[in-house]
Amino acid sequence: MKKHLTIVDHPLVQHKLTLMREKSTSTASFRQLLREISLLLAYEVTRDLPITMTTVETPLMEMEAPVLKGKKLALISILRAGNGLLDGVLELIPSARVGYIGLYRDEETLQPVQYYFKVPKELENRTVIVVDPMLATGNSSAAAISLLKQAGANDIRFLCLLAAPEGVRRMEEAHPDVRIVTAALDERLNEKGYILPGLGDAGDRMFGTK
Template sequence: MSAPFHVPENALLRAKLSRLRDRRTDNATFRRTLAEIGAILTTEALRDLPETLCGIATPVAALDAPVLAAPEPCLVAVLRAGLGLLDGARLIMPDAPVGHLGLVRDEHTLTASEYVVRLPRDLGLRGALVLDPMLATGGSAIQAVARVKQAGATSVRFACVVAAPEGVEAFRAAHPDVPVTSAALDQRLNERGYIVPGLGDAGDRCFGTE
């Protein structure tokens, strides 16, 4: 059975996504909102991490308090646009190690090529949350998760802002063990491989490039 594809029931997340989608949203607002969404998606994607109990003392009494049973997962951003989500994810987990995967998509073949890989050494111990705003054809996400697994991660999760059904299907076929958390499941891909209605090119809108 495939790992779940999850769209959180979260009104605040939906409102922020609408702001991202709006073509009138300027670059600074887009970048800030993408970080805010990154914080929400990180919380949702990691909400079922294994827990254990640890004895602590509050100012009032002692108790067995829930803590994580393993070190926090590594945060892996798919460049460039994944950096926008990473800003928010690091607000939630400021001590988590960070990795970067540089993938660029050929606009004609829609395939992704790798140009930089910087991953923490303890992926096998921690696992990873891979961050990329778009799950369109699925090519970049599939390649990114495969690279993280190759580096030793046995527990991997993927978070995105918008996903197309075609990309979800391809991703689940390639990585049935990896749960996906997305702010929305959109309608389809267009002839250029862009998500419809989508939000345009997240990297360009985040960093003010074309």
């Protein structure tokens, strides 16, 4: 396995992902499963966050105990599908700062087009977690991370539900310093840039649109 790619093989993650792949799964169930699985994936992407010690008073005595070190995390959602993962991660890290990057994929060129960018301040002092359910061609994800680096971010992780080998390669070429955490590495992309076997369009399935 590539050192910058982590596949979360926890049984609960894999079970929920299978339910999400099933085309008969309803919009409401898909949305709920995405929220649940994102919380589980968030444990892995935050596994090595830096900590420091502080003094606390338990009901019985004083002790030195670990707390997160540094500025609040920044969670960056790639619109619109990223918001489904964002909800679950925020349940785990409610104090995180949140930003949004609006990108859509030109259906002819498959290249990303930016339409929105609003992120927290002081990204250079924060761990930044970028969320988007699908790492397909990798073009949008790579573009989003380039924008974040321009804004000062230097500790970036990428969290997705599914990845295609093509997207992983694209990210490795563009941003070898960014670790990818995903529930599955699927087979390939089809001619339209969709992940196979995949689960369809995550945004459409999440929001009930076509």
